Amino acid sequence: MSRQRKPLIPPESRPAKTGGRARLTTILTQFQKFAQVESSAGILLLICTVSALLWANSPWSESYQRLWQAEISFRIGTAELGKSLLHWINDGLMVIFFFVVGLEIKRELLVGELASRRQAALPIAGAVGGMLVPALIFTAFNYGDVGQRGWGVPMATDIAFAVGILAILGKRAPLGLKVFLVALAIVDDLGAVLVIALFYTTELSMGYLAMAAVILAVLVLINMRGVRAPTVYGALGIVLWFATLKSGIHATIAGVMLAATIPARSRIDQTQFVEEGRKVLNEFQNDRRVGKTHLTSHQLNVIGSLEEKAEDVQPPMQRLEHGLHPWVSYFIMPVFALANAGVAIDTAMLSSLMNPVAVGVALGLVFGKQIGITAFSWVAVRSGLASLPSGVSWSHIYGAGWLGGIGFTMSLFIAGLAFGESALLNIAKVGILGASLMAGIVGYVLLSRTSAKGVEQGEQYGKS
DSSP states (O other): OOOOOOOOGGGGGGGOOHHHHHHHHHHHHHHHHHHHHHHHHHHHHHHHHHHHHHHTTTHHHHHHOOOOOOOOEETTTTTTEEEEEHHHHIIIIIHHHHHHHHHHHHHHTTTTTHHHHTHHHHHHHHHHHHHHHHHHHHHHHHTTTGGGGGGGGGOOOHHHHHHHHHHHGGGGGHHHHHHHHHHHHHHHHHHHHHHHHHHHOOOOOOOHHHHHHHHHHHHHHHTTTTTTOHHHHHHHHHHHHHHHHHHOOOOTTTHHHHTTSSOOSOOOOHHHHHHHHHHHHHHHHTTTTTTTTSOOOHHHHHHHHHHHHHHHHHHHHHHHHHHHHHIIIIIIIHHHHHOOOOOOOOHHHHHGSHHHHHHHHHHHHIIIIHHHHHHHHHHHHHHHHHOOOOOOOOOHHHHHHHHHHHOOOHHHHHHEEEEETTTTHHHHHHHHHHHHHHHHHHHHHHHHTOHHHHHHHHHHHOOO
């Protein structure tokens, strides 16, 4: 049986070019809002980091340690789960952070900078170089030593701090550079998630691992059946988190797995929403009691119908990311920084700055990041796999490479997994904080001095 050919779309029915422009404008507007949240969140993150350092080195330093080591337990029947406040933050609260990271990765893969091979090539190449070179530098200083396990620490980029510095630069930083850096940081986060799942897992409990696999399969199934209620995914997500926590895989991976199952499509398209929404609003307006103090039951039903239409047009993935992103930026990450950045800096700590772990972390972030990001990006452009964004020069890419050396949140997180409660953890933290500070300052100076002439030369060189 032959298939019928679909009729050609007549010219008057085809989307106008302005529709593409409108879509681009919408994407850029959403990105600018995202960047504004990240930049202000970076300032709050810096305040919490400084506060943690001051608190840990003040006469009240003991209260700092007591607070985060306080035991908090939950009991359901005979089952009990008890951890310190620090562990609840790192193993529990950070799951939400990783869930949002997972949503961001999924969005970028579907409709963002990673949706097309040409667009994705440059940030992916830069991210791979920015992970590989720092890990090799760290390993070179710690191979065969007790600190070798921390090779993943200098691989990460902190998106909040990096975008925050670009926001300070204002118009001196092209929009294309900001998009590149955000996409690079998201790929970097994906790499960090894979590293945590594959290399920072100790003993596995096959029973709980099977339980996590079953829950994940159920989540995929209800997605395929069209279930969109966040409460359903949330309830199953809690069970998935518990099973993952008990399985031996770090619990935060549950956040990323849950994000992958969240529906990304809307139930109705935007055109249908406008048409149906207009009908509902007309019905509301035509009610004879419009303008009265109280609403009629009919009006309430109309409002409920409009709310349903508004929910149908929003993909659950986008709605959850939009709703949770401020909580992650303004609460979870600052609390994480306050709990993890407090390092008591004394004579013994200063003498350990030449420890291979501190040296490997610092050199990996400061030099490994900028070398890896710039070199791999250059190879991608010269090979024809990618091209520089409009208005972005190689000077911009090099400056962004320095900003990539701001590891902080994810670096601190991986350091905790690598070194646990050992003395190497504080040594790694000192390396992370010092290197992130230097990378941020140098990156800011380099980007602020990039001239318009350098931009033109960089564009010509990138096309050659």
